[in-house]
Amino acid sequence: MAAEIEKKRHHHGDLREALIEAGVGLLREGGRSALTLRRCAARAAVSHSAPAHYFKGLDGLLTAIAARGYRTFAATMIAERALAGADPKARLMAICDGYLMFAREHAALFGLMFSADDIGFEDPELLRESAAAYQVLSECCAPFRHGSAGSKGTEVMIWSLVHGFAMLSHKARAGDGHPVKDIRFADLMPGLTLRSAAPGKTNTK
Amino acid sequence: MAAEIEKKRHHHGDLREALIEAGVGLLREGGRSALTLRRCAARAAVSHSAPAHYFKGLDGLLTAIAARGYRTFAATMIAERALAGADPKARLMAICDGYLMFAREHAALFGLMFSADDIGFEDPELLRESAAAYQVLSECCAPFRHGSAGSKGTEVMIWSLVHGFAMLSHKARAGDGHPVKDIRFADLMPGLTLRSAAPGKTNTK
DNA sequence: CTGGTTACTTGACAGTGTCAAGTTGGAATT
DNA sequence: AATTCCAACTTGACACTGTCAAGTAACCAG
Structure with missing residues (x-):
């Protein structure tokens, strides 16, 4: 207490x-x-x-802010997932929507969270919050397998795809004529071969 | 002269x-x-x-350095592509290898080139060099279509995927237990449905 | 040889992170 | 209740940063 x-x-x-x-x-x-x-x-x-x-210097403050960012990042994805129904594909798509929504509406914070410099990723709080955010995405990938690596392959696949899309969309906002502006994320998803994993064998980890 | x-x-x-x-x-x-x-x-x-x-201030120097970075970035991809044969899928894979190689070996420069801040993307030299780098990737995507958007969909798909993978790999190098370390990029590619575009109709733009 | 323009240099200023040395308010001890 | 003590800051200094105004030296045109 x-x-x-x-x-x-x-x-x-x-x-x-x-x-x-x-x-x-x-x-x-x-x-x-x-x-x-x-x-x-x-x-x-x-x-x-x-x-x-x-905070132990500037890096400590940035790390704490990034940790806070990961918390609301996860919350955004969870909120979007709650709006989707029970269909696994719809839930996965909702997570991605939340991902892109957060990146768009908190662009600077998102950039800080994923900046290579500045952030010390040995901080336990940051590690905990970012792991929690990853777990949200991971859970929604569990029903699917992609390639030979099972659901873990799906995780990396989806995360890479949505993260790269977020980054490129952010850059495209400044420039013009960038092809990423003409493509919606939802149009990319159907081209992925997401097979259902064996029922009852959802290896989340 | x-x-x-x-x-x-x-x-x-x-x-x-x-x-x-x-x-x-x-x-x-x-x-x-x-x-x-x-x-x-x-x-x-x-x-x-x-x-x-x-250079007009710090941003100007950073922009010039980034432009230089895009030049060797394109050169790295071109060199890898030259090593691959004539098979379109092998060439596309080679480009991605070059992409990831550059991101790994010039991590700080890569981070600068794709950092949201600092870089002024209205600079003509930077615009030219980055467009040239994109064209290398774009050309290798031309033989394929993905989803309903033709080869442009493939471009965004591949770029998002490889870019996100590069970013996550970079972060994973510091932390531990990150799932992206267990997955190789080559394992992700077979799961994409890359259909051959109609022959003679390679809409690069 | 002279004037002028380009290519820097010099000097100053406000702002930054970091650190050592205070200072102060609340709590614990007696 | 008075004293002691310590965590929670404050104050002041330092080196370093980017930016800008003003100066100076090299090159070139005439």
Whole structure:
């Protein structure tokens, strides 16, 4: 019971949360270049050096923000899946829709989450949240097998496809005449040979 | 004839080229965070403010480096394609191998080229080089159609798949237990329904 | 030889992350 | 209830960054 309120202390109440919130806001309003330790501090009305105390440097803050991002990322996919019915293909498609929706509406955050630099992927919280997001996709791939690798092949297939599509769509928004703009993701799916896995043998892991 | 030597002038010979070279080196050795206007200047033995004169600010330098990246990116794919025979599927697979090879061996540069921020995609040189790289892939997709969108559907399909796979592979290198490490790209390809397009009707565009 | 333009250099400034050394408020101890 | 103590910040400094205005030196046209 102490674990819930242990952050509410001292001068400011749950500053850690406020800093993450500030960071997410800055990211949404001004992109990655607007996300700064000092600006986060100013937005949370604390001194310029307070963020470095909670998060171990800039990388720590970015990692925490990315972890938060993965949480709402998973939530978006789950919400879309709930709207779909019971048909496995419809559920898989709904997950992908959620994936692309999140990438579109939180472009800067999405870019941070999957940026090679900056993010330290040994952080346990980030690892946990990103694994949870992956599991959502993984579960929807379990009923299918693709190629010789069983449902794991489907996972990698679908994830690569939807992730690449999200990235290219994002780039295409700036440029013009990019062919990815003429293709909808739903048009790509029917060309995949998704065979039903043996019933009762859904090897999720 | 003047266009070839017009850069060799004044104190330094072809400084623009030297700065790009320096930037590529810094990127390879220390990642994106090591790539700095002032460090490029130091490596090229010029004043700290010289790069901003050639390239219009930091974004200009990053854009020029990315453009250079797209050039060797295309060259890598072309080289792989040359090693493959005449079979369209083998050629397509070779292109993808080149794609993944480049992403693996020039990870930081690859990340810069496809980073949402930093790069101004209205630059004509970058636009030209990236379009050339896309055309290499596009040509190898021309013999196939996927779904209802003809070969254009194949392009988006293959590009999304290989790009997503490259991204996920890069992330998986740091973490552990990622399922993408157990799957080879070649195992994903057979599951795609790539039908031959009508002969003589290869609509590349 | 002279004037002018190009190709940089020099110097300054605001902003950044990081770190060492304070300071302060709340809680624990006596 | 007074004192002690420590976590939660603050303050101040430093090196480094990109950007810009102003200066200077090399080359070229005449």
